[in-house]
Structures are given as structure tokens and as C-alpha cells.
Amino acid sequence: xxxxxxxxxxxxxxxxxxxxxxxxxxxxxxxxxxxGQAADVVVFNTCAVRENADxxxxxxxxxxxxxxxxNPGMQIAVGGCLAQKDRGEIVRRxxxxxVVFGTHNIGSLPVLLERARHNxxxxxxxxxxLETFPSTLPARRDSAxxxxxxxxxxxxxxxxxxxxxxxxxxxxxxxxxxxxxEVKALAAEGVxxxxxxxxxxxxxxxxFGDRYAFGKLLRACGDIDGLERxxxxxxxxxxxxxxxxxxxxxTPTVCHQLHMPLQSGSDDVLRRMRRSYRSTRxxxxxxxxxxxxxxxxxxxxxxxxxxxxxxxDFEATLDVVRQARFSGAFTFQYSKRPGTPAAxxxxxxxxxxxxxxxxxxxxLQDSISWELNKQVVGKTVELLxxxxxxxxxxxxxxxxxxxxxxxxxHFTPAExxxxxxxxxxxxxxxxxxxxxxxxxxxxxxxxRAGDNHEAGLRPKTNGVGLGLPGFGAPPPAPAETGCxxx
Numbered sequence: 468x469x470x471x472x473x474x475x476x477x478x479x480x481x482x483x484x485x486x487x488x489x490x491x492x493x494x495x496x497x498x499x500x501x502x503g504q505a506a507d508v509v510v511f512n513t514c515a516v517r518e519n520a521d522x523x524x525x526x527x528x529x530x531x532x533x534x535x536x537x538n539p540g541m542q543i544a545v546g547g548c549l550a551q552k553d554r555g556e557i558v559r560r561x562x563x564x565x566v567v568f569g570t571h572n573i574g575s576l577p578v579l580l581e582r583a584r585h586n587x588x589x590x591x592x593x594x595x596x597l598e599t600f601p602s603t604l605p606a607r608r609d610s611a612x613x614x615x616x617x618x619x620x621x622x623x624x625x626x627x628x629x630x631x632x633x634x635x636x637x638x639x640x641x642x643x644x645x646x647x648x649e650v651k652a653l654a655a656e657g658v659x660x661x662x663x664x665x666x667x668x669x670x671x672x673x674x675f676g677d678r679y680a681f682g683k684l685l686r687a688c689g690d691i692d693g694l695e696r697x698x699x700x701x702x703x704x705x706x707x708x709x710x711x712x713x714x715x716x717x718t719p720t721v722c723h724q725l726h727m728p729l730q731s732g733s734d735d736v737l738r739r740m741r742r743s744y745r746s747t748r749x750x751x752x753x754x755x756x757x758x759x760x761x762x763x764x765x766x767x768x769x770x771x772x773x774x775x776x777x778x779x780d781f782e783a784t785l786d787v788v789r790q791a792r793f794s795g796a797f798t799f800q801y802s803k804r805p806g807t808p809a810a811x812x813x814x815x816x817x818x819x820x821x822x823x824x825x826x827x828x829x830x831l832q833d834s835i836s837w838e839l840n841k842q843v844v845g846k847t848v849e850l851l852x853x854x855x856x857x858x859x860x861x862x863x864x865x866x867x868x869x870x871x872x873x874x875x876x877h878f879t880p881a882e883x884x885x886x887x888x889x890x891x892x893x894x895x896x897x898x899x900x901x902x903x904x905x906x907x908x909x910x911x912x913x914x915r916a917g918d919n920h921e922a923g924l925r926p927k928t929n930g931v932g933l934g935l936p937g938f939g940a941p942p943p944a945p946a947e948t949g950c951x952x953x
Contacts, residue, residue, distance in 0.1 A: 471497040472506035477514025483615035485512045490605030495577035508542045513549035528561040551634040558589045569593040574604050608926040612887035612916035613660040614653045618646050622666035627741050627808040640674040656926045657915030660696035669702040682710035689718035697721045704744040707752050716759040723760040724873040728768035732787030733780035736773050746787050764794040764872035772801040772821030774812035781824050796832045800825050833899040840897035854886040878904040887916030
């Protein structure tokens with residue numbers, strides 16, 4: 468059997484698309500490459516939004532060139548947003564690539580690999596519109612306890628800094644019944660937490676004419692047996708309605724956590740970004756959320772150094788951050804993205820100015836995050852035990868988990884605790900980006916998700932309407948020799 472490896476760059480949508488790619492390859496007879504094993508097929512699922520995305524891809528492709536020369540049967544495929552943008556340029560710059568496919572035709576990967584192998588030439592297929600909704604495709608899930616569920620793809624906004632609409636297309640919404648069928652299928656196999664995904668989740672329903680569809684969907688998820696946590700990302704302030712806040716507050720399984728991008732606290736900058744809200748509107752949403760859910764943890768995205776940003780604009784951003792009191796923020800230094808209107812705007816800022824503002828923003832936000840985290844010290848938090856969250860867990864002899872408000876907590880493990888289990892712990896220490904609970908656990912509940920994780924099993928969803936997922940590890944791959952490709 469031929470083996471595969473999928474390498475993912477970018478956002479949660481890309482992570483979920485990679486699960487689909489893995490499912491497609493396994494349905495086509497491939498098996499996942501084991502640790503330290505050189506894969507017969509390496510798939511890059513790329514991002515075009517993050518800084519240096521191009522350099523990262525071509526650097527990785529360069530490292531694989533000698534590996535492929537030593538293994539003539541090896542294939543390399545490039546998909547995702549950067550593939551949608553660069554198209555045939557990828558093969559021109561890296562002629563050892565076998566397949567290039569776009570965001571609209573991930574379902575074509577197995578066929579393109581076979582065609583490239585048969586024809587002994589590169590296959591490039593980039594569609595301009597969605598071929599099939601990704602959730603109709605099989606998926607090999609990464610986690611036994613948490614799952615991504617797409618409710619829409621694409622975006623109808625025209626933010627001047629963002630290239631996503633041109634690469635993902637206009638918004639396409641799934642029918643509510645299809646979304647709920649997937650959530651129920653995951654819950655039936657022991658998955659405890661789902662995150663509803665979309666480029667703009669709270670505009671869900673625009674395609675079938677129901678502006679309250681997202682709030683209804685959240686409430687419906689609350690009726691699914693076995694499901695304990697529901698999250699969503701990311702909403703847009705312009706589409707945020709009071710019924711969504713009510714659904715969050717009144718549905719016990721919906722976590723009191725909100726990630727809502729601000730991007731800038733300056734109304735002038737928001738206007739140049741084509742963000743169709745202003746800072747007062749944004750802050751009013753936060754006030755309503757906190758009135759309904761005083762314990763809500765709110766995080767955001769902020770861009771520093773957008774073209775034309777003045778000292779006064781930046782001070783306005785700092786002022787909004789002080790008022791908003793975010794639990795955390797993903798902060799970015801603006802950088803040009805070819806193909807976006809912002810790349811052509813005048814008054815691009817010098818790097819040293821952007822860097823200085825960025826450092827001031829990070830310092831302010833870290834101080835707020837730390838202050839808010841200190842308020843949790845001494846409190847008992849419920850954690851869904853996770854894997855891969857604590858990079859130093861092995862050194863500190865701790866395990867890690869996420870609280871319901873999505874705070875990361877490192878805790879002292881007890882015998883028998885596994886990823887996927889639920890524990891309660893008392894917080895003893897706070898840092899800006901995490902909490903620590905050093906002490907005996909208050910409680911530990913073993914779960915089916917923990918059983919499946921311990922057994923090395925992951926759900927395999929067969930696509931909406933094609934049956935419930937089944938658990939099982941792929942058959943073992945035959946032993947191979949040669950250098951590892953990581």
C-alpha cells in the first residue's frame with residue numbers, strides 16, 4: 468500500500484480540509500505514513516494569508532527535491548489557497564511537483580495523483596467555483612474528542628487586506644439538517660466538542676434567506692445527545708445579532724467564549740479596510756455579550772500598521788483594547804498581500820514604525836490578559852484534557868486541557884487521566900497566555916473519547932448522507948527504509 472502525509476499551513480478551515488484530504492486518500496487505498504517513515508505521497512495544504520506563505524511552501528518543496536530524486540515513485544501535491552492563487556507557477560518554480568489543485572476541487576486529489584502517475588507529467592487543476600461541498604467528502608479526523616464542522620465556505624465581504632474571497636469564492640451555506648447530521652454522527656462516536664467553522668459564521672443562512680439561522684443552529688446543537696461543548700469561529704461584527712447572544716447564553720453546551728476580529732480601533736482605518744462597522748458598534752456587542760454572560764472570555768484579531776495608519780489611529784486601537792479587555796488577542800503586523808486592494812494603497816508604513824507599534828500593543832494586551840487570568844486563580848475549572856497543547860508538558864510533568872472559556876490550563880495529572888477525559892482542577896498560578904493547576908484534581912471523568920484516544924482510534928466520517936462515522940485505525944503500513952520526510 469502507498470503511504471501518505473498531509474502537511475497543513477494556515478487556519479482552522481485548512482486543518483479541516485486536510486482531514487478531508489486524508490479521508491479521500493484512505494478511501495483510495497493509501498495509508499498514513501508512520502512516525503519516521505518517508506511517505507510515498509506528500510500533500511501540502513497551503514495558506515496564502517499568513518506572512519511569508521510563499522517562502523514557507525517553496526522552502527519545503529526545495530527540501531523535498533533531493534528526497535524525491537532518491538525515491539522516483541514519490542509524488543508531491545500542492546493544494547489550498549496558495550495553489551488557487553499561484554496555479555501553474557508552482558510547477559514552473561518547482562518542476563518536481565506532481566499535482567496542483569485548488570480550494571474548489573479537493574475531491575479531485577486521488578484522481579489527479581493517478582493521472583500524474585500514469586501520464587508521467589504534472590497535473591494542474593484549478594476550478595473557479597466550488598465543485599462539491601467539502602463536507603460531502605470522507606474525512607479522517609485528527610482528534611477522538613474534538614471535531615471541526617464546516618457550516619459554510621467562502622465569504623461575501625470585501626475587506627481590502629484579505630485575499631480569501633478571491634481564493635475561496637462567495638459564501639456557500641450548508642443546509643442546517645446536513646450540519647446537524649454531521650454533529651450528531653460525531654457525538655454518536657464519543658466526540659465531546661465541535662467547533663462550527665466558516666469564514667463568517669454568523670452570516671450563515673444568507674444563501675437560503677434566514678438571517679437568524681446561526682442562532683437556531685446553535686440551539687439545535689444543544690439538543691444533541693452526548694455533545695458537551697460547542698464553539699464557533701469566526702463571526703463578523705456587522706452580522707452579529709442579539710439572537711446569537713441569547714442562544715449562547717441559554718444553550719448550556721455552547722461555550723461562553725467568543726473570538727471576534729476587531730482588526731483596528733480606528734474608525735478611519737476600519738473604513739479603509741472596508742470593515743462595515745465602527746468601534747462603538749463593536750464595543751456595544753461586547754457589552755451585550757458580557758451582560759448576558761458575565762463569565763465570557765473574548766478574544767480578537769488586530770492588524771497593526773495598515774497603510775495610512777497614523778499615530779492617532781494607533782492610539783485609538785489601544786484605547787479600544789483597554790475598553791474591550793480581551794482575554795487574548797492574535798496580533799499581526801500588516802504586510803502586503805499581492806492581489807488585495809490594500810497592497811496598492813498609498814502611505815505604506817516603514818517596518819520600524821509598525822514594529823514599535825506592534826510591541827506596544829502586545830505589551831498592553833499581555834498586561835490585560837495577565838490581569839484577567841489572575842482573577843481565575845483559586846477557582847475550579849472544568850477541563851477537556853487535550854494533547855499537543857502544552858509544548859513543555861513532558862519537562863514539567865503536566866498535562867494540558869481547555870476550560871470551557873477556552874483558556875489553556877496545565878495541570879498535575881492523576882493516574883488514568885487521558886486526552887479526551889474531563890477533569891476539574893483548582894487554578895494555582897496565572898500567566899498572560901495560560902493557567903497552571905498544581906495540586907490534586909477535584910474530579911476525573913473517564914469518557915468514550917478518552918477510551919478511543921487511548922486505543923489510538925480516530926473517527927472516519929464518510930460524508931453527509933453516507934452513513935455514520937466509524938472508528939478504527941488504518942491497517943499498518945509495510946516497513947520501509949530511507950530518510951524520514953517531516
